[in-house]
Amino acid sequence: MAKPEQKKNTRRLLPFEKPIEELYDKLEKLKAVGSEVKMEMNEEVRLMEKRIEATRRDIFAKLSPSQIVQVARFIQRPTTLEYIDMIFDDFLELHGDRNFSDDPAMIAGVAKLDRRSVVVMGHQKGHSTKEYLARNLGMANPEGYRKALRVMRLAERYNKPIISFIDTPGAYPGLGAEERGQAEAIAKNLREMAELTVPFISIITGEGGSGGALGIAMGNKVMMMEFSIYSVISPEGCASILFRDATRANDAAVAMKITSKDLLELNVIDEIIKEPIGGAHNDPQLTAKNIKAAILRNLGPLLALSHHELIADRYNKYRKMGIYNEGN
Amino acid sequence: MAKPEQKKNTRRLLPFEKPIEELYDKLEKLKAVGSEVKMEMNEEVRLMEKRIEATRRDIFAKLSPSQIVQVARFIQRPTTLEYIDMIFDDFLELHGDRNFSDDPAMIAGVAKLDRRSVVVMGHQKGHSTKEYLARNLGMANPEGYRKALRVMRLAERYNKPIISFIDTPGAYPGLGAEERGQAEAIAKNLREMAELTVPFISIITGEGGSGGALGIAMGNKVMMMEFSIYSVISPEGCASILFRDATRANDAAVAMKITSKDLLELNVIDEIIKEPIGGAHNDPQLTAKNIKAAILRNLGPLLALSHHELIADRYNKYRKMGIYNEGN
Amino acid sequence: MSIHDWFKRKKLQKEAEYTRERLDIPGNLWVKCYKCGQAIFAKDLMANLKVCPKCGYHFKLTAAERIAQLFPKNSFKEINPGLTSTNFLKFSDTKDYGKRIEDSMLKSGLNDAIVTGLGKLDDLDVAMGLMNFSFMGGSMGSVVGEKFARLVEAAVEKKFPVVIFSTSGGARMQESIMSLMQMAKTSAALGRLRENRLPYISVLTDPTTGGVSASFAMLGDVNLAEPNALIGFAGPRVIEQTIRQKLPPGFQRSEFLLEHGMVDRVCERKDLRDTLVKLLRFFKD
Amino acid sequence: MSIHDWFKRKKLQKEAEYTRERLDIPGNLWVKCYKCGQAIFAKDLMANLKVCPKCGYHFKLTAAERIAQLFPKNSFKEINPGLTSTNFLKFSDTKDYGKRIEDSMLKSGLNDAIVTGLGKLDDLDVAMGLMNFSFMGGSMGSVVGEKFARLVEAAVEKKFPVVIFSTSGGARMQESIMSLMQMAKTSAALGRLRENRLPYISVLTDPTTGGVSASFAMLGDVNLAEPNALIGFAGPRVIEQTIRQKLPPGFQRSEFLLEHGMVDRVCERKDLRDTLVKLLRFFKD
C-alpha cells in the first residue's frame, strides 16, 4: 500500500495547510520513537499536537475567499447524508420524482429531529472520484429538483417542517437536463417554496452554486456553514466570463463576496454556523452538533407561526432583497 | 388516379354497408346517363338516393355490437380536433406537459363555448395512416395524460369548465411509456379528476379504450355518442385472453356490453348523443350540433353547483358504481 | 370474526393443498425455489417469511399470510368480509363467471381478491387492505372496489392512515366496464383521503399491473415495493407484441421502477414491517 | 411620462446609431438579415414588425419597439421608471460596474433591462413587463427584480393579469449573490399572483437563458415563444464544454422546447398580439 497516500488521507490536509504537513511528520516521528522507548515522549507528543492545532487555528483565522472555496469544496467535507445521519433519527430516504427517474445527486426523505417528524433533503456529493461520479458531484438534473418538490409537498400536506442541505457546484448543464426542463424545474421549485405553508430551514453546507443551490434553498431561515460559499456563479466562471481571464478566479472570489461573513453582511443569510478549527471535516460530529443546535434554535419560533404567517415571512424575506437607486 | 379508391372515399362506406355499395353504383350510372340526356333522370336519382338512405337506416337500426365497433373505429369518423373546431370558437391549443414532451396523441387547449371560456381536451386520431402514425392512433403516452392534467389544473385555477373528448384504443403500451410511468400518470389523473372543483363533462366519441380512455373521462356527466364504444379491454383482447380464441372478438363484443345502449342501462353513462343515419362521419356538422346541444344542456345545472358540490357529485357518481352481493 | 379466526377455520381444510399448488411443493416437506431452483425445507421457508433463504426470492403471500406476518398479536379485524362477486352481466368465456367465482372461493378459501380491515402495527392504528393473487389473479371487480372504498371511508371517519398491499393482474374483465369503473372509484376514494390529509402507503408486490397499478397502487404518498416484483401498466407480452422486440432484463421490476422514479423504496420483506412503522410514526408525530 | 413620450424623447438621439449597432445596418437604408443574408430595406423590415420578409427571421426588439407594436393607441403607462442600478459591491471586472451601468444607459437610452407598466390590449387590462436585451444583455439584477415584483404587486392590487416578454442572458453577475436572489424574489411574486388566481402569460424571446429562464420566464400559466428563440438554462457553450460534444441543430430553440413540452405555443410575431388577446379573453370570461 502507498503509505504517503494513506497519511494524507487520515490527515485530511488542504493544499494551504502545508505548514502543518511538516508538523505532522515530526509528530509521527515522535510517536514512533515513543512507542520504542515506551511512553517517555508523551509530553512532547502533546506539545506537538497543540502546536499543530495552534498553527491550524492561525491559518483558519485569516483564510482568503479562495481558500474558503477550497474548504467548501474539499473532498473530505462531510456530505448531506452524513449530516443527516448525525443530526436526525430514523431517516428513511424517499426516491424518485414519479415522472422520469431517481436522481442520485439529490436526496430526500423523512426523519426525526429529536422526536419531531421532519422532511430533509439535500445535494449529495461524496468523498471519492467514484462517489463523485455516482452522485454527479451533487449536480442535480431536473428529476432531482422535481423529487425535492414532491417531497416538499408531502411535508406540506402533513404539516412537517423542511430542512434542506445545500452543497452543489450548480444544476447539471447537460443535454438531457435541458431536454427535460432544468430551467422549468428550478423555476417551479422557487415559486412553490415561496408558497410552502410549513417552516423551512436551509443550510449551505459546502458549495452553494447558483440556481442549482437556490432550487432547494428558499428557507424562512437560511444559514451558512462558516467555510461554505454561496454565489451566482463559480469564481472560475466569473473570472473567465467577466474578467476574461480564467486565471483570475481568486480575484473573482474576492470581488463576488461569496463567504458566509460577506453574505451575512449583505443580509442574504440569517446566521453563520461555526465550524471546528480546520473546518467541518476535522470534526464532523461537533459540526453536526452545531448544525443541530442552529436548526433547533431557529425552528422554535417558526413553529409558532401560522401557515399564512410562514408564507408572508418568506415572501417578505425575499421581497426585500436587492439594492438599487430610486429616482423619479 | 385509382378511381375506385376515390369513390370509396367519398362514399365513406363501412364494410357492412355492402348493400349500399351497389346502390351507389346504380346511382352513379343514373347520374352519368342523366348528364348525357340532361336532367331527365332527376326523379330516378332522387328515388335512388332515398333508397340508399332507407337501406342505411335499416342497417343502422340493427347494428350488432361488433358492427358498432367498426363504426366507432372508422377511419372517417370525425376526430376530436374536428369536433372542437365545429363546436367551439377561438380554440387555442396548449402544448406540453412541462416535464418531458408534447404528446400529439392528446390535445388540450382553451376555447369559447358560445361566449363562455372552457378548457377542452381529447385524444386525437386522424383520417389516414399518416395521421394515425403522427398521432399514434390516439394512444397517449404518460406525457399526454400529464399534459391533460396540467391543463385541467389550469381550468380549475381559473374556474373554467372542462370538456373532454375520448377516442382511443387505449394508453400506449410501449417501452418508454412504462419507463416514464404510464400507470402513475393515469392513476394520478383519476385521483385529481375526482377532486376537480369545476364542472367536467366527458364525451366518448369513438373508442373508449380502457384506462387510456378513463384517464381523461371522469366527468360529472359522461356521455356516449350513439355508435361509440367504451370498454375495459378491446373485444379482440378479451377474445384472446378470456375466450382463448382470437377469432371470437364478435362474441366478446356482445358479452362485454360495450355499446352506448348497454352502458346507459348499466348507469355507467348519463346520456347517449344521437348520430346521423349512417354514423357521425355521414354528417359531422349535425353530429357536432348534437354534441354541443348535449354539452350545453348538461353544463347548465353543473354551473349552479359550488366547488364542494361538484366534488361531491363526482364522488357519489363513481362511488355508486359496482354490482355485488353483500352477505354477513 | 377476525381474520385470524377466519384464517384458522379455513386453514386446516385448505392450506395443505393450497400451499402445494402455489409453491410447487413436490411433496409435503420440500419446496423448490422458482428462482434458484434449490430445494428448501418448507418450515424454513415459512420461518423466513416465505423468502428463499438461498437467493432471496420473495414467494407470493396470501392476504392471510401477510396479515399473520404483520400482526403477530392478532390485532387485525377484518371489515366487510361478506361482500361477494356476482355475474351481473351473465358473462361466460371458457367458463361461466358465476361458476368461476364459486370455484375460486372454494379453491382459495377467500371471498374475493382483497381483505380489508383495521389493525395496529405496534401502537399505530392503520386501515389496511391486502390483495390476494390467488383469487382470480388478484383481479379488481366490483367487490375489490367496494371494499377498498369502504376501507378508505372508514379510515377517513376514524382518521387512520391507509396501507394497501397490491398484487393484481388488473381489472376483472368478466365485469367488463364495471371493473374499469373501480379504477375511478378507488382513486376517488384516495382523493377524499388526501383531502382529509390522511397518509396512504402503497406496497406493491409481485405482480401489480393493469388497472390496479393505474389506479390505487401507484398513488401512495409513499410507494414501497418488494424486491423483483413485476410492476407496470401493460403486461410484458402486450408490450413485446406492440414494439416487436424482446424486453430488456429487469424491465418492469421493482428496481427498474425505483430507478425510474416511480417507487420510493424497494424493501425486503424482512424490513417491511419496520419500514411501515417508521413511516406511520413519521406521519403521526 | 408614458413610455411613448420617453421613447420619442430618446428616439431621435439614439435610434440611428443604436439600430445600426443592433441590426448590422451597412448604411442607413439597408439591413442585412442575420439568417438568410439578404439585404432588406429598413423601412420594409420595420413595417414587417422587424421580421425578415424573406426568411421569417425575428430580429430582436427593444422594449420600446415591442410596446409600439402592441399598444398602437399609446395606452401603455410605464410604472417605476426611476429605478436604477448601483454598484453596491464596488464590483469591477474589465470595467467598473458603475461605469458599465452609466455607459449602458447612455448607449441604450434605457434605465435598466426591463420596462414595466400597465396598459390595455384592446379592452383588456394588463400589467406588462418587457425586457431589453440591449441593456447589459438583459441581465437581471436588483432593478429588474424590484420592478418585476412591483409590477406583480400592482397587478394583484388591481386584479390585472400579467404578461412578461423575456429576453436575457441570465443573472447580472456584477451584483453577485443579489442577482441570484432576484430569482427567488420574482418567483415568490408570481407565487402571490397565482395565490390570487390572476393569470400570467410568459412570452419567451431570443435569447432567454440562465437565471431568467430558471425563474419567471418558465412559470407562465401559458408559455409562448417567438420562433427560433434560444431558450435554456445553461448556455450552449457551457453545455458543449460539459458534455464535450457538439450540440444537435435546433437544440434549445423554441421549437425544441415545444417538442419537449416546455412551451405551449411557438408564435410568430405577427400573431402574437392576437394570441395574447385571445388568451387574456379566455382568462377573463
Ligand SMILES: [Zn+2]
Ligand atoms: Zn431461491
Ligand SMILES: [Zn+2]
Ligand atoms: Zn432573412
